[in-house]
Amino acid sequence: MSQLLQDFAxxxxxxxxxxxxxxxxxxxxxxxxxxxxxxxLAAQIVDAGCQPGDRVAILMSKRPLALVAMQAIMxxxxxxxxxxxxxxxxRAALIVGAAEPALLLAAPEAATLLDGLAESxxxxxxxxxxxxxxxxxxxxxxxxxxxxxxxxxxxxxxxSSDAPVYLLFTSGSTGQPKxxxxxxxxxxxxxxxxxxxxxxRAGERVSGHPPYHFDLSTLDIYTAFAxxxxxxxxxxxxxxxxxxxxxxxxxxxxxxxxxxxxxxxxMTKFKVVAENDFPTLERxxxxxxxxxxxxxxxWMRKLPHVRFSNLYGPTEATVVSSxxxxxxxxxxxxxxxxxxxxxxxxxxxxxxEELRPLPVGEVGEICIAGVGLSPGYWGDPERxxxxxxxxxxxxxxxxxxxxxxxGFLGEDGLFHYRGRADSQVKSRGYRIELGEIESALRSLExxxxxxxxxxxxxxxxxxxxxxxxxxxxxxxxxxxxxRLGELLxxxxxPVRWIQLDELPMNLNGKVDKLVLREKFxxxxxxxxxxx
Amino acid sequence: MSEQNPPVDRVIALIREALTVEVPDPDLxxxxxxxxxxxxxxxxxxxxxxxxGVELPxxxxxxxxxxxARQIAEYVDAARVSGGxx
Numbered sequence: 371m372s373q374l375l376q377d378f379a380x381x382x383x384x385x386x387x388x389x390x391x392x393x394x395x396x397x398x399x400x401x402x403x404x405x406x407x408x409x410x411l412a413a414q415i416v417d418a419g420c421q422p423g424d425r426v427a428i429l430m431s432k433r434p435l436a437l438v439a440m441q442a443i444m445x446x447x448x449x450x451x452x453x454x455x456x457x458x459x460x461r462a463a464l465i466v467g468a469a470e471p472a473l474l475l476a477a478p479e480a481a482t483l484l485d486g487l488a489e490s491x492x493x494x495x496x497x498x499x500x501x502x503x504x505x506x507x508x509x510x511x512x513x514x515x516x517x518x519x520x521x522x523x524x525x526x527x528x529x530s531s532d533a534p535v536y537l538l539f540t541s542g543s544t545g546q547p548k549x550x551x552x553x554x555x556x557x558x559x560x561x562x563x564x565x566x567x568x569x570x571r572a573g574e575r576v577s578g579h580p581p582y583h584f585d586l587s588t589l590d591i592y593t594a595f596a597x598x599x600x601x602x603x604x605x606x607x608x609x610x611x612x613x614x615x616x617x618x619x620x621x622x623x624x625x626x627x628x629x630x631x632x633x634x635x636x637m638t639k640f641k642v643v644a645e646n647d648f649p650t651l652e653r654x655x656x657x658x659x660x661x662x663x664x665x666x667x668x669w670m671r672k673l674p675h676v677r678f679s680n681l682y683g684p685t686e687a688t689v690v691s692s693x694x695x696x697x698x699x700x701x702x703x704x705x706x707x708x709x710x711x712x713x714x715x716x717x718x719x720x721x722x723e724e725l726r727p728l729p730v731g732e733v734g735e736i737c738i739a740g741v742g743l744s745p746g747y748w749g750d751p752e753r754x755x756x757x758x759x760x761x762x763x764x765x766x767x768x769x770x771x772x773x774x775x776x777g778f779l780g781e782d783g784l785f786h787y788r789g790r791a792d793s794q795v796k797s798r799g800y801r802i803e804l805g806e807i808e809s810a811l812r813s814l815e816x817x818x819x820x821x822x823x824x825x826x827x828x829x830x831x832x833x834x835x836x837x838x839x840x841x842x843x844x845x846x847x848x849x850x851x852x853r854l855g856e857l858l859x860x861x862x863x864p865v866r867w868i869q870l871d872e873l874p875m876n877l878n879g880k881v882d883k884l885v886l887r888e889k890f891x892x893x894x895x896x897x898x899x900x901x
Numbered sequence: 902m903s904e905q906n907p908p909v910d911r912v913i914a915l916i917r918e919a920l921t922v923e924v925p926d927p928d929l930x931x932x933x934x935x936x937x938x939x940x941x942x943x944x945x946x947x948x949x950x951x952x953x954g955v956e957l958p959x960x961x962x963x964x965x966x967x968x969x970a971r972q973i974a975e976y977v978d979a980a981r982v983s984g985g986x987x
Contacts, residue, residue: 456935609939610932610938610939610942610964611964611965612962613961613962613963613964632939632940636939636943639943639959640959640960640962641959641960642960797940798938798939798940847921848917848921848922848923849923850921851921851922852923860935860938861938864921865920865921865940865941865944867921
């Protein structure tokens, strides 16, 4: 019988059923409880008529029961689809419309979002993951925990390991989020590599920071379950409070902290890390964007007992495709941290626009081949074909993934990242297509034309999203921002705005984004000058 | 330029200008209402420091006292009294 993703936690339940699997504040769930609860929920999901391959959406903030939901959906042979519970209803509706879930597992606090969703979408049955029901104006849960947490035999459904296990929706340049399909085998291959590479062990305390619609959460969850480790879920309220976040890392006695650069930079800004802080911490890893070297140097000097690892990889190739253990404090603040070496059974290729290989040292597009490759975007063969062309080196049907990232292979045998080839930006770890913001802005009636650019800020800010637009009359900005917030999650909202009589055009008749960037830079300087 | 006792409405105007966010109620919890995130918080701290000529020490910054326009105005006052930079 081939292995499936839910088996990692299942095996840890057999070998260490009484050990803690999930911790959030005072709440603890052992591997045995995780296994039993997910068996029960899985039995109800099958009983309700869900078939193998059906999608089941998850709409809840981070909590131990969210992991019960994921395990249960897999045990029922279904595909889980985490939806950002902070997302506006209009965007969640696009995801529900594309994924067509047969069932929606939600937390009671998702009632408002569900009401909004029900205005434009036909929703499947909703169940509450908690004892309290979901009680909205339009949407009520059919079952709550009292109705699903009942003694039941595990359903015993086994799908193929090449079957989809989850869909993660990322920003799409046309305004429609793209559902990246990931298989059991994709995640199992990654998890086995990780556990071996980083010597994950039973009882180790690791952090769960990113929300579940972000693929880095996959790393936290399954590497912990595979090793029989304790997954300490970072309480959502701490993300804005660097002092309490640092205290939480100390008090949880974390051994491995899986972070993102924006959080590390935020903590640096508030000076929350002392010399030799976090004595139990063994490894700090980050993923999702570039960690500025000055910040890395400061942390490495303060925490000489910690190993620092940079991980690189797009969602389409399953969490991580290359990694780099920083061997010593970088000599210079201007040295960029390499993205390092490729993970087992994957390849990183540096190709030109015609997908021909480039020599060592030359910058080209980073393309990925191997076991991590997603089968493609859910229900979107066109975009799948464009992003996953045939491997130019072979005609056996194997594919590569074009990341859109630029990079090169150094003489040192390490891969190095050099920015983006298109208008995708990263902000606070989120992958954002500027085209998605433009498309949402254009749909507002007061906007005639618009263009959105990313402006590199300081180490902490990362990329600032700046919107220029042409409107009928003078547009009141807070109102405009609020209306855009009904279409986009808050991390996509522009932080700077300019209203223009017309957008600057270049000789090709396209919006001149270089000129726009200059305008935003000039406006920012002027603002500082006034004060 | 600094001024004495920043009134709440000046803080509201500053939030509007710096973050493009309308604050409907001086006691509204801006974090709870999802109107500020970490990025907005840091730029707001900088803007407040510049506008009111105070230094808000980040080493012991307490977000719990910086969640509404009224709280921010009080925080600035307290920072002045405790000897923040002029």
